Amino acid sequence: MNISMTRIQAILMKDYKEFSRNYAVSTMVLLPLIMAFLYNRLGANTISMYFLPINMTFSIVTTYVQCSLIAEEKEKNTLRSLMLSPASLGDILIGKSLFVLIVTIVSVTMAIFLVGYEPANLFILAIALLLSAVFYIALGTICGLFAKSIMEASIIVLPVMVIFSFGPLALALSSAYPILKLAEWLPSSQLLLLAEALEGKYSMADVLIPMITIIVWSLLSWIFAAIIYKKRMVD
Amino acid sequence: MNAVIDVQHLKKIFNNETALQDVSFTIKKGEIFGFLGPSGSGKTTTIKILTAQTDKSAGNVLLFGQHASEMKKSQNRKRFGILTDNSGLYTRLSIEENLILYSNLYQLSQSAVKEALDFVNLYAERKKKISQLSKGMIQRVTLARAIMHKPELLFLDEPTSALDPVNTQHIYNGLRKLNAMGTTIFLTTHDMSEAEILCDRVAFLHKGKIRAIGTPKDLKKEFGSDTITVELKNGEQEIIENGSQDAEKLFQWMQSDQVTRIYTNEPTLGDIFMQITGSDLV
Numbered sequence: 001m002n003i004s005m006t007r008i009q010a011i012l013m014k015d016y017k018e019f020s021r022n023y024a025v026s027t028m029v030l031l032p033l034i035m036a037f038l039y040n041r042l043g044a045n046t047i048s049m050y051f052l053p054i055n056m057t058f059s060i061v062t063t064y065v066q067c068s069l070i071a072e073e074k075e076k077n078t079l080r081s082l083m084l085s086p087a088s089l090g091d092i093l094i095g096k097s098l099f100v101l102i103v104t105i106v107s108v109t110m111a112i113f114l115v116g117y118e119p120a121n122l123f124i125l126a127i128a129l130l131l132s133a134v135f136y137i138a139l140g141t142i143c144g145l146f147a148k149s150i151m152e153a154s155i156i157v158l159p160v161m162v163i164f165s166f167g168p169l170a171l172a173l174s175s176a177y178p179i180l181k182l183a184e185w186l187p188s189s190q191l192l193l194l195a196e197a198l199e200g201k202y203s204m205a206d207v208l209i210p211m212i213t214i215i216v217w218s219l220l221s222w223i224f225a226a227i228i229y230k231k232r233m234v235d
Numbered sequence: 236m237n238a239v240i241d242v243q244h245l246k247k248i249f250n251n252e253t254a255l256q257d258v259s260f261t262i263k264k265g266e267i268f269g270f271l272g273p274s275g276s277g278k279t280t281t282i283k284i285l286t287a288q289t290d291k292s293a294g295n296v297l298l299f300g301q302h303a304s305e306m307k308k309s310q311n312r313k314r315f316g317i318l319t320d321n322s323g324l325y326t327r328l329s330i331e332e333n334l335i336l337y338s339n340l341y342q343l344s345q346s347a348v349k350e351a352l353d354f355v356n357l358y359a360e361r362k363k364k365i366s367q368l369s370k371g372m373i374q375r376v377t378l379a380r381a382i383m384h385k386p387e388l389l390f391l392d393e394p395t396s397a398l399d400p401v402n403t404q405h406i407y408n409g410l411r412k413l414n415a416m417g418t419t420i421f422l423t424t425h426d427m428s429e430a431e432i433l434c435d436r437v438a439f440l441h442k443g444k445i446r447a448i449g450t451p452k453d454l455k456k457e458f459g460s461d462t463i464t465v466e467l468k469n470g471e472q473e474i475i476e477n478g479s480q481d482a483e484k485l486f487q488w489m490q491s492d493q494v495t496r497i498y499t500n501e502p503t504l505g506d507i508f509m510q511i512t513g514s515d516l517v
Binding site for chain 2: 077083
């Protein structure tokens with residue numbers, strides 16, 4: 001695939017300018033931060049409580065922003081124009097995703113700080129957070145490619161937000177409803193399990209299983225996103 | 236033959252409906268080729284196939300000697316420019332910011348932005364946001380974006396549909412200048428006067444089929460009648476043959492100072508289209 005740093009940077013800068021002037025989408029970044037601050041004030045002191053605003057950041061900021069950016073490009077026909085330029089599929093997806101990744105890193109860092117979470121092993125957790133961000137960007141890309149407008153994007157992204165943000169909470173009910181055990185394999189649950197393991201004595205498997213699970217989710221999502229992109233963007 | 240576009244027996248079917256049927260034409264390097272037809276005749280579908288936005292159902296489509304599907308490649312996208320009715324401009328960005336984005340995507344120097352803005356007469360307005368522009372101005376920005384990388388081949392889908400006469404003339408002059416520099420132009424329009432002014436050759440497309448193809452001059456010769464109308468001072472209009480058999484009649488009218496106006500009965504391209512297809516172009 002033909003990848004150009006100049007083109008990626010051009011798309012990244014364009015997205016930054018568009019995002020900063022689109023208050024309907026850019027103000028969404030504040031929601032999980034406000035929630036993190038409130039949780040801190042309410043006395044959050046467990047990993048599950050710390051990770052509620054963190055997982056919300058991934059859903060609301062990462063997935064929703066990526067989804068909105070792509071849906072708007074489709075609605076205004078700007079994605080078609082980009083595709084008719086020398087920008088390759090890689091340039092467009094990397095350029096857009098890089099912007100959302102930067103916004104995610106800043107937001108997650110701020111959410112961690114605001115909720116008062118002090119991870120025992122920041123390095124391993126940072127890698128897992130980064131891998132999760134890659135997955136949620138893919139999820140946003142898929143939702144954006146399915147949506148025909150920004151309005152539709154905000155609806156499509158809702159079930160995704162609920163499943164991935166609140167999925168770990170469903171585990172508490174899994175003894176009554178065994179089907180909910182499946183929620184354990186969600187990337188958000190795996191991230192939570194990893195963070196919990198990191199607080200005590202952990203084995204290699206405690207780290208590798210969540211990491212590999214998140215990587216598999218990411219890979220499958222990106223492959224799916226690329227297939228959808230090619231199908232949806234050719235008449 | 237130095238063909239930039241070579242289309243043979245092109246067919247396109249959308250949801251069991253035939254959009255294009257046995258369409259064949261060739262465009263030589265440096266030509267301005269007009270693809271004329273009413274809305275829904277298949278003009279935009281043809282452009283979409285040529286620019287690899289949609290796949291053909293059958294036939295052969297070559298651009299620069301390569302299959303149209305090869306136009307998806309980055310290096311081939313630098314060889315053509317396109318202006319469609321959907322501007323695809325970023326409305327929150329200014330004119331200049333939009334063009335800077337594309338100059339970076341095409342990896343051009345910053346002077347290309349100024350040249351393109353001068354071309355469409357918008358340099359003074361460059362800081363304005365797209366959301367503040369009129370439809371005509373948006374059309375000019377889209378044209379600036381289409382030509383800023385000096386493409387070998389330019390696709391123009393109704394390029395002056397939203398422009399006033401002054402800007403239309405400005406664009407015509409610019410297109411002639413681009414063409415003189417070697418750019419091949421594929422123009423779709425339903426404006427017959429535009430086609431007559433700009434095109435070296437035209438094709439009439441009706442219900443997905445090409446009904447006639449040729450230079451405007453040859454088409455007029457083929458489909459027009461070789462007669463002359465003479466308007467006389469008594470208010471009568473006489474139609475005579477453009478030949479020696481009616482020369483005596485004309486001579487007598489002129490000698491007796493009866494003639495007000497004389498003109499050839501040359502059909503317009505619109506007349507020819509109507510004659511061939513039995514329907515109007517709009």
